[in-house]
Amino acid sequence: MISISTEEQSCDGERGGVDQSGRLAGVFSGVGAALLGLGLTLFVPGIGMQAMAATQASPAAPAAREIGTVKTVNGNTLTLTSDAGQTYTVTVLETARVLQLAPGSTDLKSAQVIALTDVAVGDRILVVGKAGDTPDAFTAARVILMKSTDIAQKHAAEEEDWQKRGSGGLVSAVDPSSGTVTITARGKKVAVQTTSSTIFRRYAGDSVKFESAQKGTLTEIQVGDQLRVRGTKSDDGSSIQAEEIVSGSFRNLAGTIATIDASGTSFTIKDLATKKTYTVAVTENSNIHAIPAEMAQRFAARARGQAGQGTPAAGAAPTGRPSGAPAGAPGSQEGPQAAGAGRGAGMDLSQVVSRLPVISMKDLHAGEAVMVVASQPQASGGLTAITLLSGVEPILAASPSGAAMTLSPWNMGGPGDAGVQ
Numbered sequence: 376m377i378s379i380s381t382e383e384q385s386c387d388g389e390r391g392g393v394d395q396s397g398r399l400a401g402v403f404s405g406v407g408a409a410l411l412g413l414g415l416t417l418f419v420p421g422i423g424m425q426a427m428a429a430t431q432a433s434p435a436a437p438a439a440r441e442i443g444t445v446k447t448v449n450g451n452t453l454t455l456t457s458d459a460g461q462t463y464t465v466t467v468l469e470t471a472r473v474l475q476l477a478p479g480s481t482d483l484k485s486a487q488v489i490a491l492t493d494v495a496v497g498d499r500i501l502v503v504g505k506a507g508d509t510p511d512a513f514t515a516a517r518v519i520l521m522k523s524t525d526i527a528q529k530h531a532a533e534e535e536d537w538q539k540r541g542s543g544g545l546v547s548a549v550d551p552s553s554g555t556v557t558i559t560a561r562g563k564k565v566a567v568q569t570t571s572s573t574i575f576r577r578y579a580g581d582s583v584k585f586e587s588a589q590k591g592t593l594t595e596i597q598v599g600d601q602l603r604v605r606g607t608k609s610d611d612g613s614s615i616q617a618e619e620i621v622s623g624s625f626r627n628l629a630g631t632i633a634t635i636d637a638s639g640t641s642f643t644i645k646d647l648a649t650k651k652t653y654t655v656a657v658t659e660n661s662n663i664h665a666i667p668a669e670m671a672q673r674f675a676a677r678a679r680g681q682a683g684q685g686t687p688a689a690g691a692a693p694t695g696r697p698s699g700a701p702a703g704a705p706g707s708q709e710g711p712q713a714a715g716a717g718r719g720a721g722m723d724l725s726q727v728v729s730r731l732p733v734i735s736m737k738d739l740h741a742g743e744a745v746m747v748v749a750s751q752p753q754a755s756g757g758l759t760a761i762t763l764l765s766g767v768e769p770i771l772a773a774s775p776s777g778a779a780m781t782l783s784p785w786n787m788g789g790p791g792d793a794g795v796q
Contacts (some may be wrong), residue, residue: 378459440502440504456597466512466513468504471515472516473493475487475489475520477521490569491518498522500520500521501520502515544560544561549596551593556596569617575590578622628746632739633741641655641657662738664734675770748763
């Protein structure tokens, strides 16, 4: 689902980050007067696009604004659902100006004047005007919109670019002085070279949905983090000039469920790799899937074959198509590895997880074998499930240490899917 969130930013065109599945961030600048003296930011995570304008509000006639998705259109009346979930009945004045912006646009001068009849269900709009007599009423003097079809096309183009010019892996070193981050991708070291123009995004503690990613910095990236990058690669693939980076801290767990909380909001698991028991919270953002028995057996056979070839060196990044990272950021085959878990190069289980049957915590029971990708918010220190896969007993039996195969968090919705789920 594509969403637009508001936040205050400077009017000098500071660039935004990657989108939810989202992806490429762009900025709209120089729209001060056009937005009736309002300061706002339009962030469309589903395609990684950002729109921005900040000006001083007029003390004499402050204007109200709402941002959201068009649900119905009936004459000069629109039903708008804001990103906060509030539904408004918007009456558009006959004198109102309706402008259409193309995704990636940076100036309202490029906006096209359209008729109100061109507004369609699903379009993303900003209405500027005044609140009505009731909490759910609004009168619009101006409507600025981005067509849902244009957003989808932008998303597709950005996803393709992430696949062509993207890479990713496990962070093995960070050098703030040179702005270089070293990652391990398929057992190979890659130097990610950043500059002052590199866009940094950081995934929230309980989600890898792009819209949940926050503006980040180089200093937030730590050894053991999973990192996705898009930019210009060197001919030999040993380095990449980073245009955009999204990172996060994840942990891979594999073992049996010990207990499940009565409310179904958390469970405990004894991890095969560390022999420790962890409590993992489950939220509405957690993705829970079940792998069919026949498919699990096939992966188990592959795990046994890989084990026979020797366990890969610890720190090698597992593979997996990140369907949830920045706009497709996803297109590289490297997936994350839990810091300190000692897991090795993985297989392509992550590529199929998002397409497996969805289940709920009610379908799970104590003693069941599962694989989990969890995030660890710095504030709480607890673990939150990003993705949980059940039905993996054959896989874990084939690779008791859990080293042969791991899941990639990018498949669980994040940046890379406007619904990467």
